Structure formats: C-alpha cells, structure tokens
Amino acid sequence: AAAYCSDTTRAQQTAEKILDINEAAGNPRPALVTDMHFREQFYGYYEGLDMAMAWYAAGAPHGVKTYNQIVEKLGASRDFLKEADPFHDAESDEEYWTRVEGAFRLIADNPNLKDGDDVLQISHGNTLLSLGHRFGGPDLDLNERPANGSVTVIDFDTDKPFGEAVTIVSYGKSAGQPFAYSRIRPRARFSPCACNGMPRNREGVLPLGE
Numbered sequence: 001a002a003a004y005c006s007d008t009t010r011a012q013q014t015a016e017k018i019l020d021i022n023e024a025a026g027n028p029r030p031a032l033v034t035d036m037h038f039r040e041q042f043y044g045y046y047e048g049l050d051m052a053m054a055w056y057a058a059g060a061p062h063g064v065k066t067y068n069q070i071v072e073k074l075g076a077s078r079d080f081l082k083e084a085d086p087f088h089d090a091e092s093d094e095e096y097w098t099r100v101e102g103a104f105r106l107i108a109d110n111p112n113l114k115d116g117d118d119v120l121q122i123s124h125g126n127t128l129l130s131l132g133h134r135f136g137g138p139d140l141d142l143n144e145r146p147a148n149g150s151v152t153v154i155d156f157d158t159d160k161p162f163g164e165a166v167t168i169v170s171y172g173k174s175a176g177q178p179f180a181y182s183r184i185r186p187r188a189r190f191s192p193c194a195c196n197g198m199p200r201n202r203e204g205v206l207p208l209g210e
Contacts, residue, residue, distance in 0.1 A: 002110055003030045004103070005122035006038035015122040030120075037103035040124035043081065044090030051126070058084045067126075068142060071133050100127070101162045108158040119156075128152050128172070135166040146172035 005015040015032050023029040046054035055067040058080040064070050070077040078093040091099070107119055125145045131154070132142045146152060153169040 001030060001113055001117035001119060002033070002107070003120040003122075004033045004035065004038060004107060006040070006124065007034040007036050008039060011038070011122045011124070015120070018120065018122070033106065035103065035106060037099050037106060038121065038123060038127075039099075041078065041096055041126050041130070042089075042091045044085040045087055046081070046085065046090065054081065054084075057081075067129070096130070100130075104156060104162060104165070107156065123152075131166065132168060132171055136168045136171060140168065140171055144172075147174070150174060 003015060003019060005011040012032070012034055019029055019032060043049070043051075043054055046057070052066070055070065055077075056065050058077070059065055059067075059070045059074075061084070062070070062074055062080060064073055067077060070080060074080070078091055078096050082088055082090045082092045084090075103121075107113070107121070113119065125148075128146045129142060131152075132140055135154075136142065150172045152171050152173070155167040155169055157165045157167075159165075
C-alpha cells in the first residue's frame with residue numbers, strides 16, 4: 001500500500017528492486033517516499049569507520065566493549081558515542097529517537113493508508129537492531145545484527161504514543177523464507193528490510209498489494 005526508505009543511494013536502489021519484483025508479480029506499485037528520517041544512525045567523527053571500533057571507543061571508558069554490552073548494561077548507548085566523538089557530532093539517544101519517530105510519523109500521517117495495510121520500509125541494520133532492543137522484549141535474540149536483505153515484520157499502531165506503538169512480529173528473517181501476514185487492528189503493518197546489501201533471494205519479497 002505504501003513504500004518508504006532513507007534518502008541514501010543504496011536504500012533507494014534496494015527499494016526500487018523490491019518494487020520492480022512486486023510489480024512484475026502483478027501487484028500495484030506504490031510511489032516510493034524517500035526521507036532523511038529513515039537514515040541509519042549518524043556516527044559523527046566515526047562515520048564510515050569500522051562499527052566495532054566506534055562502539056569500543058564509546059563503551060571502553062565505561063567498562064564495556066560492544067554495542068550490545070552497552071545497551072544491556074548501561075542503556076543510553078548513543079550518548080556514550082556522542083561523548084567519545086571529539087567533535088560531539090554523533091547523534092545522542094534523544095536526537096536519534098526523535099528522528100526515528102519522525103519517520104514513523106510520516107507513515108502515520110499518510111491519508112491513503114487504512115487499518116491493516118502493508119507498508120514496505122527499507123531500513124538499515126543498526127536501526128533494526130535499535131528497534132529490536134527497544135521494542136523486542138526479553139525473548140528476542142539480538143546477539144547479531146540483521147543480515148543483509150533480511151526482513152523484519154512490525155506492527156505499528158498509529159493510535160498509540162510512539163513508545164507503545166511498535167510490536168516486532170518477526171525479526172531478521174532470511175528473504176528466502178516464507179512469511180505470513182495477518183490483518184489486525186494496528187493501522188499499518190510493514191516490513192523493514194536491512195539494506196546493507198541486496199536481498200540474496202528476491203523471490204522471497206512480500207507483495208504490497210491489498
């Protein structure tokens with residue numbers, strides 16, 4: 001019913017490929033909305049460098065070494081990265097989640113969407129990992145980042161505050177595995193796809209039609 005992605009080139013390329021396949025399968029092709037709110041976390045001074053090194057620099061002064069360790073033991077991971085950035089340009093937790101909430105608001109404000117619609121959102125690995133940590137609950141395995149081309153299915157209830165609006169239905173599934181969608185009360189159910197690389201099996205892409 002709708003499709004969104006960040007305004008980065010690789011995200012747009014991935015989105016267009018998925019929409020091409022869905023259209024070739026006979027499904028309506030929604031217009032692709034690109035917006036900076038869907039971008040990956042901004043690392044400031046560490047942008048473009050090895051992620052493990054960046055999180056080590058952020059966590060080491062606090063006695064932890066990885067992103068997951070920071071989240072599990074200390075909570076506000078991005079605040080430590082902003083602190084470690086010599087120019088303090090990296091996004092803080094508040095700055096990051098304010099931007100991400102803006103992305104969800106774009107979906108919620110789409111007047112053409114109705115309850116139960118499927119929405120494609122091309123996202124980024126660390127964004128999906130962050131959503132998993134915040135909304136996934138204690139049983140969700142977050143030891144590894146979502147694989148390239150994996151699919152995460154989310155229920156988004158636009159009637160609730162953002163902190164209560166997201167439910168993760170499935171996380172980081174291979175694009176080659178079968179998926180089932182159900183129509184439920186939240187206004188939009190959508191499948192962010194980690195776009196660090198193209199899906200390995202494009203036949204697993206889900207239809208966006210009614």
